[in-house]
Amino acid sequence: GYKAWLGGGDAGTAARLTAERYRSWLKRIAVTGAATGYGPLETAVQELVNGLEALLGWQPSIVAETEQAGGCVLVGTAGSSSVIDEVLADGVRAEGYRIRTRSGDKDQPCIIVAGGDERGALYGVFHLLRLLRTGADLASLNIMENPACRLRMINHWDNMDGSIERGYAGRSIFFRDGEVLADSKRITDYARLMASVGINGIAINNVNVHELETLLITERYLPQVARIADVFRAYGITLYLSINYSSPMQLGGLPTADPLDESVRAWWRSKMTDIYHHIPDFGGVVVKADSENRPGPFTYGRDHADGANMLAEALEPFGGLVLWRCFVYNCHQDWRDRSTDRARAAYDHFKPLDGRFKDNVILQIKNGPMDFQVREPVSPLIGAMERTNQMVEFQITQEYTGQQRDVCYLVPQWKGVLDFDTRCSGEGSTVKRIAAGEVHPYRYSGITAVTSIGDDSNWTGHHLAAANLYGYGRLIWNPELSAEEIASEWLMMTFGVSEEDPAGAVITRILHESWHTYEHYTAPLGVGWMVTPHYHYGVDVDGYEYSKWGTYHFADRDGIGVDRTQATGTGYTAQYRPEVGQRYEQLESCPDELLLFFHHVPYTHVLKSGKTVIQHIYDTHFAGVEQVEKWIGDWRQLEGQVDAERHAQISERLQMQLDNARQWRDVINTYFYRKSGIPDEHGRLIY
Numbered sequence: 001g002y003k004a005w006l007g008g009g010d011a012g013t014a015a016r017l018t019a020e021r022y023r024s025w026l027k028r029i030a031v032t033g034a035a036t037g038y039g040p041l042e043t044a045v046q047e048l049v050n051g052l053e054a055l056l057g058w059q060p061s062i063v064a065e066t067e068q069a070g071g072c073v074l075v076g077t078a079g080s081s082s083v084i085d086e087v088l089a090d091g092v093r094a095e096g097y098r099i100r101t102r103s104g105d106k107d108q109p110c111i112i113v114a115g116g117d118e119r120g121a122l123y124g125v126f127h128l129l130r131l132l133r134t135g136a137d138l139a140s141l142n143i144m145e146n147p148a149c150r151l152r153m154i155n156h157w158d159n160m161d162g163s164i165e166r167g168y169a170g171r172s173i174f175f176r177d178g179e180v181l182a183d184s185k186r187i188t189d190y191a192r193l194m195a196s197v198g199i200n201g202i203a204i205n206n207v208n209v210h211e212l213e214t215l216l217i218t219e220r221y222l223p224q225v226a227r228i229a230d231v232f233r234a235y236g237i238t239l240y241l242s243i244n245y246s247s248p249m250q251l252g253g254l255p256t257a258d259p260l261d262e263s264v265r266a267w268w269r270s271k272m273t274d275i276y277h278h279i280p281d282f283g284g285v286v287v288k289a290d291s292e293n294r295p296g297p298f299t300y301g302r303d304h305a306d307g308a309n310m311l312a313e314a315l316e317p318f319g320g321l322v323l324w325r326c327f328v329y330n331c332h333q334d335w336r337d338r339s340t341d342r343a344r345a346a347y348d349h350f351k352p353l354d355g356r357f358k359d360n361v362i363l364q365i366k367n368g369p370m371d372f373q374v375r376e377p378v379s380p381l382i383g384a385m386e387r388t389n390q391m392v393e394f395q396i397t398q399e400y401t402g403q404q405r406d407v408c409y410l411v412p413q414w415k416g417v418l419d420f421d422t423r424c425s426g427e428g429s430t431v432k433r434i435a436a437g438e439v440h441p442y443r444y445s446g447i448t449a450v451t452s453i454g455d456d457s458n459w460t461g462h463h464l465a466a467a468n469l470y471g472y473g474r475l476i477w478n479p480e481l482s483a484e485e486i487a488s489e490w491l492m493m494t495f496g497v498s499e500e501d502p503a504g505a506v507i508t509r510i511l512h513e514s515w516h517t518y519e520h521y522t523a524p525l526g527v528g529w530m531v532t533p534h535y536h537y538g539v540d541v542d543g544y545e546y547s548k549w550g551t552y553h554f555a556d557r558d559g560i561g562v563d564r565t566q567a568t569g570t571g572y573t574a575q576y577r578p579e580v581g582q583r584y585e586q587l588e589s590c591p592d593e594l595l596l597f598f599h600h601v602p603y604t605h606v607l608k609s610g611k612t613v614i615q616h617i618y619d620t621h622f623a624g625v626e627q628v629e630k631w632i633g634d635w636r637q638l639e640g641q642v643d644a645e646r647h648a649q650i651s652e653r654l655q656m657q658l659d660n661a662r663q664w665r666d667v668i669n670t671y672f673y674r675k676s677g678i679p680d681e682h683g684r685l686i687y
């Protein structure tokens with residue numbers, strides 16, 4: 001519920017037993033560290049006090065470091081004491097930490113949480129609490145962690161009227177009726193959840209910046225935004241805002257927003273000065289320009305580099321960043337013109353600009369070339385620009401993956417992206433290494449994601465959707481964690497049980513099967529879309545087929561799929577490094593799951609699995625529905641073993657998922673049966 005994975009006194013037995021076992025070590029907390037006054041170290045101590053109190057049932061006392069002679073938890077930051085520095089040794093970087101059990105005087109060991117800086121100390125404390133809550137042995141800890149990526153961000157698509165674009169869990173926790181909410185309790189609790197998984201930057205408003213949100217950077221609203229920044233700061237989170245590219249016209253009354261116009265540049269410089277006056281550690285701006293009817297530099301015959309650099313110049317004196325989105329494509333295209341291919345757009349727009357961006361600009365690139373479909377190849381733009389900072393954008397909110405009515409655990413999908421070898425700088429040029437700035441010497445890089453939370457009491461609508469929120473943070477902190485490890489931590493922290501427990505086993509199985517299940521009953525073999533236009537939940541095979549959005553499947557009586565080959569298609573495969581592009585180009589080597597993304601094939605084409613495309617479509621759609629039916633049966637068995645409220649809510653959503661899955665199955669199968677005229681081998685279809 002509301003406490004998500006940071007549940008308090010309702011910790012599982014394992015957590016309570018562990019806490020009890022180390023009671024004598026956990027009763028005192030010593031702190032060392034020159035607090036900078038911005039808070040994460042103070043927050044770390046407070047979290048530790050509260051966390052231990054919840055587990056042990058009494059409050060630990062805070063003692064001065066000099067008094068400590070074992071039997072305590074010592075928290076500190078680099079340079080604050082010799083003990084801490086000794087523990088940190090080499091190897092702990094900014095925002096990293098080390099946790100070590102040290103035998104102290106009088107056989108009284110102590111646990112040292114040493115942070116590379118204040119944020120590091122806070123993350124270290126959350127890690128220690130996680131160990132306690134998951135029942136780990138504390139007797140000989142020696143853990144060193146550094147975040148893989150420098151920028152570990154969240155994007156909100158919240159509007160100031162309180163609505164959330166693509167939000168499926170209630171209304172905004174920041175805004176209501178055109179104002180920032182006065183009560184910041186919920187924002188504090190949210191910051192805490194995010195810090196506990198290592199998030200260090202949050203953009204609070206929608207990338208589609210409408211009239212009202214344009215005003216966020218005015219004197220009228222900046223004091224309100226500053227209040228949110230204050231809450232975030234205590235948790236080591238930097239606040240970012242999405243801005244409207246044409247603000248100089250809308251707010252400044254200028255006749256143009258041309259990035260090369262001196263009056264426009266001066267306007268932005270002065271605007272940034274105002275923002276930093278209110279929020280001295282403002283992170284910078286997120287910009288969606290010349291995309292889906294948003295204003296941008298194209299209007300003035302300028303390009304993205306001109307546009308981004310103008311903002312970068314204004315932010316530079318303050319150390320601010322421009323997060324410039326690459327989700328740029330023609331959304332007014334003519335479906336009859338097959339020479340355009342939306343998948344090509346980001347690369348075509350941005351690749352030629354490599355080297356032209358200032359070094360406080362970071363290009364924000366969606367993980368796939370289309371738009372957060374259940375299955376897409378990795379965007380060929382990732383890693384393709386050696387001299388331009390980049391970050392990857394994922395989507396936690398389940399816009400195209402069931403909208404938090406259907407279960408879809410996305411960590412395996414994200415992991416697949418992060419592990420993908422782009423070959424952009426030889427073998428091993430994986431997306432995770434690019435995001436970590438290890439492949440090209442980026443000054444800034446990292447990962448961001450559109451979040452899934454709202455003011456629903458459990459934050460994410462579906463209880464199981466919280467696994468994605470937790471998993472996103474954990475995975476981008478450490479992309480080496482497996483989807484299974486992450487799910488198992490989340491399970492223990494949230495439900496207080498392990499996978500061995502009957503309830504834990506069912507939840508784990510559902511999570512792990514869920515992405516494939518969702519893929520099975522929706523659009524097949526990487527073709528994507530086939531969703532209800534605009535809403536993006538529920539099936540509509542031809543919903544987007546004859547529209548201007550560029551999202552086609554080209555199904556006819558003979559076959560289906562988009563020919564994106566160099567030989568006969570749109571040439572998209574040439575955007576990849578040859579080793580990668582060739583794999584997709586050739587039918588023989590193209591992986592089944594992406595076949596229809598890259599090729600137009602007859603229904604009778606035989607997949608690597610040995611099945612024809614049409615039979616695969618039929619079979620997976622039946623299998624997807626059966627899977628959901630099975631989950632419902634398994635979940636029913638758990639009545640009485642999971643608290644009644646969560647049990648009932650999950651049951652209800654599984655039922656909705658079943659309805660959705662059945663509808664997809666019936667529509668897709670019937671559609672392709674009618675198109676192809678090929679019957680199901682097992683005779684399950686009625687015309």
Ligand code: BDP
Pocket residue numbers: 165166207208288292327371372399
């Ligand atoms: C699409 C969403 C749309 C967003 C857009 C974006 O449908 O609401 O505005 O992405 O990322 O997925 O800008």
